Amino acid sequence: LGVDRVSVWRFDDEARSLHRVALVDVGAAGGEATATTIAAGDLPAYFAALLDARRLAAADALDDPRTRGLAAHYLEPLRIGALLDAPLRIGGRVKGVLCAEH
Numbered sequence: 769l770g771v772d773r774v775s776v777w778r779f780d781d782e783a784r785s786l787h788r789v790a791l792v793d794v795g796a797a798g799g800e801a802t803a804t805t806i807a808a809g810d811l812p813a814y815f816a817a818l819l820d821a822r823r824l825a826a827a828d829a830l831d832d833p834r835t836r837g838l839a840a841h842y843l844e845p846l847r848i849g850a851l852l853d854a855p856l857r858i859g860g861r862v863k864g865v866l867c868a869e870h
Contacts, residue, residue: 771870773848776856777806778864783819784808786865811837819862824853829869 776790788804808815817824817834826832829851830839842848848869856864 769852769868771852771868773846773867773869775867775869776864777867779862783815783862786815789864806838806842813837818853818855818865821855823855824851826851 773791773793775788775792777786778789779786785808786806806814813834814824814837824834826835827850829835829843829849835843835851843851846869851867851869853868854866855862856866
């Protein structure tokens with residue numbers, strides 16, 4: 769995909785939070801994200817998009833209504849402007865997400 773950063777996140781059993789389980793940052797574009805857990809209550813539009821869609825593509829992640837809640841604490845510090853998130857399904861249920869960010 770030609771992106772600098774790829775991570776894998778896992779939902780808790782109730783899909784109330786995501787927990788990062790793997791990260792590759794080949795570009796080392798910015799500092800390490802401080803959060804390794806994201807709560808659904810803080811980002812309802814983002815969680816709804818992940819749970820309802822086959823993919824979440826945001827060419828302008830800072831302005832996209834589904835992802836702009838990530839801007840201040842995740843996207844901006846890491847200088848991420850675009851992302852492609854693919855929900856990971858097991859048995860028809862979303863269990864996690866693969867995030868490709870640039």
